[in-house]
Amino acid sequence: MQKLTKAEEDVMHLIWEIGRGTVSDLLEKFEGEKPPHSTVSSVVRILEKKGFVGHKAYGKTHEYFPLIGKEDYGRRSLGDVLRNYFDGSVSRLVSHLAEEEQLSERELEELLRILNK
Amino acid sequence: MQKLTKAEEDVMHLIWEIGRGTVSDLLEKFEGEKPPHSTVSSVVRILEKKGFVGHKAYGKTHEYFPLIGKEDYGRRSLGDVLRNYFDGSVSRLVSHLAEEEQLSERELEELLRILNK
DNA sequence: ATTTTATAACGTATTTTTACGTCAAATAAC
DNA sequence: GTTATTTGACGTAAAAATACGTTATAAAAT
Numbered sequence: 478m479q480k481l482t483k484a485e486e487d488v489m490h491l492i493w494e495i496g497r498g499t500v501s502d503l504l505e506k507f508e509g510e511k512p513p514h515s516t517v518s519s520v521v522r523i524l525e526k527k528g529f530v531g532h533k534a535y536g537k538t539h540e541y542f543p544l545i546g547k548e549d550y551g552r553r554s555l556g557d558v559l560r561n562y563f564d565g566s567v568s569r570l571v572s573h574l575a576e577e578e579q580l581s582e583r584e585l586e587e588l589l590r591i592l593n594k
Numbered sequence: 595m596q597k598l599t600k601a602e603e604d605v606m607h608l609i610w611e612i613g614r615g616t617v618s619d620l621l622e623k624f625e626g627e628k629p630p631h632s633t634v635s636s637v638v639r640i641l642e643k644k645g646f647v648g649h650k651a652y653g654k655t656h657e658y659f660p661l662i663g664k665e666d667y668g669r670r671s672l673g674d675v676l677r678n679y680f681d682g683s684v685s686r687l688v689s690h691l692a693e694e695e696q697l698s699e700r701e702l703e704e705l706l707r708i709l710n711k
Numbered sequence: 712a713t714t715t716t717a718t719a720a721c722g723t724a725t726t727t728t729t730a731c732g733t734c735a736a737a738t739a740a741c
Numbered sequence: 742g743t744t745a746t747t748t749g750a751c752g753t754a755a756a757a758a759t760a761c762g763t764t765a766t767a768a769a770a771t
Contacts, residue, residue, distance in 0.1 A: 480600070484729060490678070500749065516730045518749055523728080537737045537748050551679025552694055555687065558675055561607070562668025567691055568704040570672065574684055575709065577669055585709060587685040592692065592706060601759060617719065633760050635719055640758075654718050654767045715770070721763085728757070737748070 478553060479527050488520045489543070489550075492530060497542035595670065596644050605637045606660070606667075609647060614659035 481489055491506045492498070500518050504511055521541055524530045532539045563570040580588070598606055608623045609615070617635050621628055638658055641647045649656045680687040697705070 482728060483597070486678075501747075512729095513731055514747095515732070515749085515751095518751095519730070520728090522750080534749095537735090537750095539749060547679060548690075551675065552690055554675045554679060555691065556694065558668065558671045559691070561603075562664060562671060566701070567697055568701050568708060570691070571688055571705055572708045573665075573669055574672065574676070574687070577673065580684055584683070584685050588688055589706070589709060591685060591689045592702060592709075599758060616717095618717075629759095630761055631717095632719085632721095632762070636760070637758090639720080651719095654720090654765090656719060713771080716768080718765100718767070720765085723762090724760080726757100726759070728755100730755075731753090732751105733753105734751080735749100738746080740745070741743085 479529075481529070481550070484520055485524055485527075485529070488517060489524060489529060490547075492521075492524075492541060492543050493547040497540050499538055499540060503541075596646075598646070598667070601637055602641055602644075602646070605634060606641060606646060607664075609638075609641075609658060609660050610664040614657050616655055616657055620658075 488503060491503045494506060495502055500514060500521060503517055503521070504514055521530065525532060525541070529543065529545055530541050531544050532541045534540075559565055559567065559570055563573070605620060608620045611623065612619055617631060617638060620634055620638070621631055638647065642649060642658070646660065646662055647658050648661050649658045651657075676682055676684065676687055680690070
């Protein structure tokens, strides 16, 4: 499957956030520096060409929506990282994670609960 | 920090694999379809410009080596995925992982051992 | 010493990504 | 109805990534 580039990923996150909406809706969601409307439009069109989003036209107005869930893409990304950087070893990945992001007591418990059941 | 593109990442993995070596050394390591020598050279130069690799010259021969460890980059990538797709929640990430990649009994035990100590 | 081989750099060509001005159509405001 | 505004598409420009032919240099072979 295709990968999202940086700009594409940013827009994709907004689409996931709002569920469905026009380019202008996306534009509103940008923090701080809002890019030109036409720039967002370009990215959305590319996302559509790549199969990440679809749209429904209401006259001239296009409502875009994701064709792939954030969870799906996230899982896939995680899988890539797992295979490329941790030899596919879940335990190796998790131990790095446990070192790096220091886990709160709650998270650790949560984790053990998940794994034990 | 910069991100690796696909082609760059492929070459980078080879550099990590061999530790240090010339463009020709890298070329040998390619599975199947070997790209032209000059293509690999280009990618390596870009990697150097981006600060991922350095080189030591022996006359005209250049020996390239990584300036960033595979572990470092992997950790960073994992962190990105964690933040972008799992709300920074380690337990959420791990539970997805546990579903997706079905863990062997051994891996599960290994994991619990790591977390419990 | 001369030729052959192997080297990486350089300069480009091509493709992809990012960015945006402009336009026509649709809608809203008057 | 006419004007102003909002819409997304289109075309294209600029930048970055990918790809490779050519060349000069160094090393090896003869």
